[in-house]
Every structure is written in structure tokens, then in C-alpha cells.
Amino acid sequence: MSLVTIGSKPNKGGVAATEGSTVTVPVTKDASQQRQKRMIANHFDRLSTAKEDGKKVAYTFVPGNLTELMGAFEMLPVLPEINALQSGMRGKSGAYISEAERGGHSEDVCSYVKCDIGMLRTGNVGPTGKTLPKPDLLLLSYTGCFTFMKWFELLKAEYDCPVVMLHVPYQADGQITPEMRQYVVDQLKSDVIPQMEQITGRKLDLDKLSEQLGRSRRAEDALVKVWESAQNKPSPIDGYFGGVYYIGPIFSAFRGSEDAVAYYEELLAEVDERIKTGEGPMTPAGVMNNQKYRLVVEGPPSWTHFNEFWNMFSNEGAIAVASTYTRVGGLYDQGFRHDPQDPLGTLADYCLGCYTNRSLPSRIDLLEKYIKSYSADGFLINSVKSCNSFSAGQLMILRELEKRTGVPGAFVESDLVDPRYFGKANIENRLQSYLQMLEARRLGNIASSGSSPAVIGSAP
């Protein structure tokens, strides 16, 4: 056992520093975590020497990312969203956002975008302290978020490189139609692949792509088992705060790699071991065996106060058994797997199926399913100001879920990486009141039917 921190903050002799508080806890870092850390460090090392090594760099987004395709061309991805959230966790996003706002960006819009612009204008230094290379390509996968399009229009003005757009239609009626699928495949053939071929100077090797997709499938199989392990009591994982670490490799640069397969198989083995021993997951406050409340969480975390937010849960014995944020880069637990036999079609299915590309009714169906299949006591919506893709309609999600399941919901508001929008006392009070209400319901003091849902937050 050693004193280390969960998360991306540097290990400072067991001091888990969060914005506003300092907590010292004994935390064991699992082998899979150490592996992930090495993978990320190696990736940023590769990025830092990409130009010297003759590697081409593509900036792209998490939802609907084409990692296997980039891998087939040996391109290195940079994910501005990940850079932004890392900046948030390192306490740098506030200054970056201010820098962007001084440059004329509105306080009303996505803080990921402003954080990225601010970081760019102050040297574009990545999370490992090394300068990120300029892109050779801006790969604009327009999946589930309109802001992505504006984001890369903004970056286009900053970099002298081509932009290629992949427009992924929205699943407005809750299904992927053959027309949508064909449209995405057509764009891959007519725009995306030719652009990558031109930049890298090589033809697409479909066999190589299929090999990558086969490895993606193996990693996805393991990840789904990790998610489903939360059906155990106690849960061996935290499916939201812990979950964001689990999705790191598969949502970013590593899907399709041997590294990713090794990571997920190792992670699954650790989870299986915890199931055998009846042990809960590691949290910033230590191993969480006392699991009083099982919650499903909708919405992204607040990265600037990540550990603080997590501590609010773990201090009260609340564990997230499932979350939707951990599905933005792929809904594998609903059956999708990359198919090596149909390389382009499967990339289309993947892009079309990401969580925020699903209609609001489909999102509600999914949350209802999670609440029931994970035997949740409640659900919490963290509504972030920055992200209308997630947030618009969340109050309807709240009321509809309560109606359908009889399970009460909580609603808190914060932001992705703008520290000005994290009201610690407000959120903590709401969460504590909500959990007390769950406790009272459990004791029979409040009717448990859906007829009188107890709602914390700003819901009507």
C-alpha cells in the first residue's frame, strides 16, 4: 500500500490536493491504473516527437472518433476535449477560459472550447508539460454535438491545415436507418479517407484497419463486463467517477491497440478479484465498501472539482453504479461491437450510436434501463452549463424517469471546466438532502410510489 492519488493529479506523498481542500488518504494504485498512466505518458511522448518522427497528427473529438482509421494510417490523435478536461483537473482551465474571454469569446458558450483556445494561445502545453504538436489534419467528426463544428472552425483559423468534416446524422427517431449509415460510409469514402491518404501519403490498408477493429472488439468485450460488474452488491466499481478512468483508453488514442486490450483485460481481472473478495472500488477516500446508496448519474462531471465532487458521494456512502457520460464515446453495453468484417459500416454504426447522438426519448429509455438493471436507489443529473447537447431536456428526463420508475432524482448544476460555476456548498447540500430523503424513503417515512416524487434541485 502506498499513498497516492486517484486521478491525474501528481502524486505528492499522499496528499490528494483538490481545489479548496486537502485530503490525505491511503490509496492503492491498481496495476491497470499504472498501465494506463504509462500508456498516456508514452502517447504524449510520441506526440512531442511526432514531427521529428515523421508522424502525422490529427486533432479530433471523443464521440464518434475514428481511432482505428487513424491507427491504420499511423496518425496520432490529439483530443482537445481531453486536453480541456485535463486542464480542468490541473486547475489551469480558469486562466485559459479568461484568456479566451478576453479575446472576445462569450461567457455563454462551451467552456471546453474556451479552455482549448486559451491553452492554444498560451503555448499549447499538454498535460505532461510538453508542447503539443500542431495538427496536420482537423478531423471534425460531427457526432452528437453541434459545438464541435464551431470549435474546429475556430481552430481552422489558428492552424494552417485541412479540415475534414464527417457529418453524423442524429438518431432523432431512436434508430439508425440504412440511409444514415450509407451517408456516413459515403463520407468516409469520398472525404475522410482520401484526405487521410493525401496527408499521410499512403493508401488505406483495409486489412490493417480490420485488425485494429478486431482488437477494439476484444477491449469492448472486457469493458462491458466491467460495467456490468456494478450489478453486484457491493459494486466493485464506481461507474461514474471511477468510470471516467476506465473509459480513458477506449475513448481516446488507444482503441484498436494491443495496449488497450491488455489494459481492459487487466482491469477486468482486478474487478473480478474484487467481486470474489466482496470489495468495493478505490476512491479518493480509500476503498469504498460501505455502499449505502446506489445511484445512476446522467451528465458529465465537473472536472475542476472532480475529487471534491467524488468525495461528496463517497463520504455519504453513495456509489454510482452506472452513468451516461461514460457512454459518450460508445454504447458498448447495448450490444454494439466493432465488426472487423465490415470496416467502414462498423465505423458508421459506432459514430451513429454514441450516447449524445441518441434522441431524448432514447436517452430516457436507457436511463430507465440502467436504474432497473443496476437496482439503483436513485439517480442524479449533473447539468453542466457548457453542454447543451447533454443539458437541454434534462429537466424533462428528470420528471419522466421519476414517473416511469418511481425512483426519485436529484438535480445539480455545475460546469465542465469553468470553476466559476461549481458551487460547492450548494451542491453538497443538495446531495446530502437528497440522500437523506432516500434514507427516509428506505425507512418508510416517505411514500415510495411515483405519485409524490421528491425532487432536489431546480426541477418543477
Add this chain to the structure above:
Amino acid sequence: MTAEPSETYTDPAAAVLRRAQALVADYGTAPVKAWKDKNPGALAVGHLPIYTPRALLEAIGVLPVAIYGAGDKDIIRGDSYFQSYICHIPRSTIELGLTGMLDSLDGMIFPAICDVIRNLSGMWQMLFPQKWAAYLDLPQNFRPEVGGRFYQLELKRMARELHARGAKALTDEGLRAAIKDENRRRVALDKLAALRRDASWRVPASEAYLVTRAGGAISAREHAALVEEYVAAADMRTGQPKDNVRVVLVGSFCEQPPFGLIKSLERAGCDIISDDLQLGLDYLEGMIDEAGSPLDALVAAFLHKGKATASRYIGEGTKGAALLAQVKRAKADGVIFAAASFCDPALLDQPMLEAACEGAGVPFTSFKYAENTGQFQVIREQAGAFSDAVRLWESAA
């Protein structure tokens, strides 16, 4: 919304302005009712900003009805569906729906504009399950064989679904006739734009806005006639040019500013020569081809003639080039960026457009509003200061 005739009762445009005023009253419900009375059993379908191919709807006997939110109506139920940091138009649209103001509509189309309108489409499906609701995924790939093919299939799907609900079947003949009407509207709106450029003192922006918006719930043919009548009447006005600055107004393409705000800008000495208000009725630059396959022509018009606006991906050329061309065409002295609060497309676009203006030496100012903004004094002062500064700058140059 009320429009004040700019001149006395002898104004040659007074009568047509009164008719336009009646058409926009009560969110356009009167013309919808009149149309339904005249066409029993026919459908009327609402559509949110920005662009919906209204000609397709008219071709199948459906009345397209532009929905621009509820203006300054008190919002009671709609607010409970959205957090405070989301723009106003979705909450006021829901308010209209829940209070029965849209009962005469048989369906709604939510064109791709932003994540809020997109998610609103799903909310609408749940709130009004008995009504038809469609999300129109406008393509961001502008190759005819790729984005065009997808868009054509989207249009056919919509026509098929509406046909199943009682609309006429889509035919080449019907669509050709609707395109002809749409082109007539295009010609009329171009004449209006030309008069604004050449004799802005005869066409206040507030009137141009009213006359354009009046087309939201009538057919293209009727609207073309109304605009033509207004242009002819306004052109008869006498009077002298005012010592105002000429501006282009940008960013108000979805949630509309209050009518009083447009008037306030005028009173502050800004002649709005060109704008992106009512973009849905004025989206295409040029005519839809009347030869060949009409569906191909409708699709091609969107792909190749759609105006550069924030919800449309600008893959080719320089961001802001279209705005500078608009400024040049309008012989404008400056640009006013007026975006609805929390409007992602407009506000994310704005720094790029401002940079283009800076690069070209075009002065600009910016502010935000909501459709229910009630106080215009601060904006009027800001616009007045901008107008003065532009005049001083010009005289010093």
C-alpha cells in the same frame, strides 16, 4: 408585436403594413385558421428556424408555418423545462404548445440548427405524441452524391410521412409549381433588399422585418404578392435620406429580437440595410432551378445556394468572407452583432466574424438580447454611441 406606420395615414404603404401586422398577430394563428377553413382536411405544419424547404410542404398541400417562439409572452410552464442557461426560444415554443396556441398545427419540423433545437425535437415527441414531429437533418456535406443524396432521402421521408397523415403525394408537377412560387417570393425579397440598399429612408428595417415575417404562415405566392405590393408602395414614398449610418445586423437568425429592439436601433441612428432576421424565408441566394428534376433542384439549391450562417459548416473559403461581401453589397458602414443570449451558433461564430471585420477595417459593436427583453435603453445608447463613432471616424478619414 406592433408596428407603427412610419408616416401618416397617407403613407402609400399603410394598408399593406396593416395587413402584414394582422398576419403576424397571435403568432400567425389567424392565417392558419383562415387557410384551414378554406382547405378542409389539409395539414398545417410548424417549423422552427432556420431553414425548412417550405416548397416541399406546399407541393404536398401542407401549409408551412414559421414558429419563432413567443416573443414577450409571459412564460409559465415552458420555464420548468429548461435551465436558466439555455436560450429562450425553446421554452417559449413549449409554452405555446402547452397553452394550446399551436393546436391548429398538425405537426412540427425541427431543422438542424443547434443542440437545443435538436433536443427540443425529442421533447416535442414526448409532449405531443399525437402530433407529427420530425427532426430535419440538414446535410453538412455539400457533395450532391453524398450530402445531396442523403438530404433528398430525408425530404422524401418527410413527404411520405405527411402523406400517410393526409397530405397529397409528392409529385414532380406539384413540386415544380411550388418552386415557381418560391422563386417568385425570392424575386420579391430581392427587390425589397435592393430598395433597402438604394433608398433605406423609404424602407425602415422594422417594416422590412414585418413584411418578411408576415410570410411565415401564408403561401409563397401570397407572400410574394404582399412583398411586391409593399415594395411598390414604399418606393412611392418621398422624403430625404437621413444622416444615419448604414449597418448590417448579424446573429439574430433563430430567436428573434423584440420588435422594439429593431425600432430602437433605428432611432439610435442605425439604418439596418441587411440582416439575417427571418433567414428561413430568405435563405437561398438565387433561384431554384425550374428545369429538370424539381427534387434535385430543391436539394441543389440548399447545397450550393444556402447562405453562410452559423449553423452551416463553412468548409471552403474563409470564415467571415460572406459577411464582408454582405457589408460591401449593402455599402454598410459597420456591423452590429446581435445574438440571443446563450445562442451557441451565433456566439461561437462571433469571434471569427469579428476578426474578419477587424481585418477588413469594418467597425462593429455587439450585444445580446432575449426575445422577451423589455428594456432597450442600454442597447439604444450603445447603438447611438456606435453610430456617432462611425460618423466621426468617417469624417476624420
